[in-house]
Amino acid sequence: MKTNAVTACAFAIGLSLAAGSAGAFELEDAGLTIGVTPTISSDYLFRGISQTQNRPAVQGTVDIQHSTGFYVGAFASNVSFLGTNARQEVDALAGWRTTVAGVSLDLGGIAYTYPGYRNPAGSGLFDLQYFELSAKASYEFEPVKVLGAINYSPNYQLESGTGVYVEGGVEVALPFNLTLGGRLGYQWIQNNTRWGSPDFANWNVTVSTKVYDFVLTAGYFDTDLSRSECFGGQKICAARGMVYLSRTF
Incomplete structure (x- = not known):
């Protein structure tokens, strides 16, 4: 494993442990709930595609939510993309969670960043960093x-x-x-040539x-890309x- 990848792993662990030591607990007077989730994985898959060249990943997630439902969070992992110097991913998350008629909703945004990544002019590389708006819903019976x-x-991305x-x-x-x-x-991308693949489907089945x-989770993951x-x-x-x-504190 290259030095930068080791640094990325250490960063992810440090982020999790530092937040955990600060207190994975409820600050009742402030109305805050803090959750910390370190994870060790045999791969880092994002929408069915490996972000680590099929290698293991060490990750950390921090989630801070107010009693009003507003939240901020962060995610860190080691990464490896062929032909780039990207070695770590650090994401920032923010949004609002609520429940309406028994349906849990999560409306927010995610900024995907890759500290240390460079795409010099004339290199032919495009920017890895990007932003998404996200809406999630779940219902339990x-x-x-x-x-x-x-x-x-x-x-x-790109x-x-x-x-x-x-x-x-x-x-x-x-x-x-x-x-x-x-x-x-299913992922749609406007410029497939620049992205590097056609639009694609992905699926998985897991047992935890x-x-x-x-x-502890084990699963089967696949895409329809040849x-x-x-x-x-x-x-x-x-x-x-x-x-x-994984473990959530």
Whole structure:
């Protein structure tokens, strides 16, 4: 693993632990709830595509929510993209959560950033950083939860124009503290040539269980992109099994 990737992993762990040591708890007087989730994963998949060249990832998420439903958060992970010097991703999140007629809603925005990434003039590289507006909804009728989401970017990653992503899913609570989940999503990109692939579908099936305070998840992930359609013939869009372990403080 290259030095920058090690730095990215350390940053993700540090972000999680620093926030956790500050207190994963409720500040009742301020109306705040703070959650911290460190994760170790066999890969970092984003919409079915590996962000780490099929290598493991160390990640951290921080979520701070006010009693009014407004929240801010951050996510960090190591990454690796062929032909770039990007070694870490740090995202900023903000939005509002509420429940209407039993439907949980999450309306917000996500800024995807890659500290240290450079695309010098004349290099032929485009900007990795971008922004999305996001709307999520879920409804639970035990033991089933249904989920849906839509994300919109006015200028998607690699300056590839308008990007729209929709996703639907279901989670089913099973005996023995198991949860069976499934997701199906589709990504539209305005400038497919600049992005590096056609519009694509992705899906996954997962099983998770809680062991003490940890959540262990294993699953199957895939896209409908062939090898020749995947960013110049890379293997990062192929079907794979994945395992990840997380804990929310």
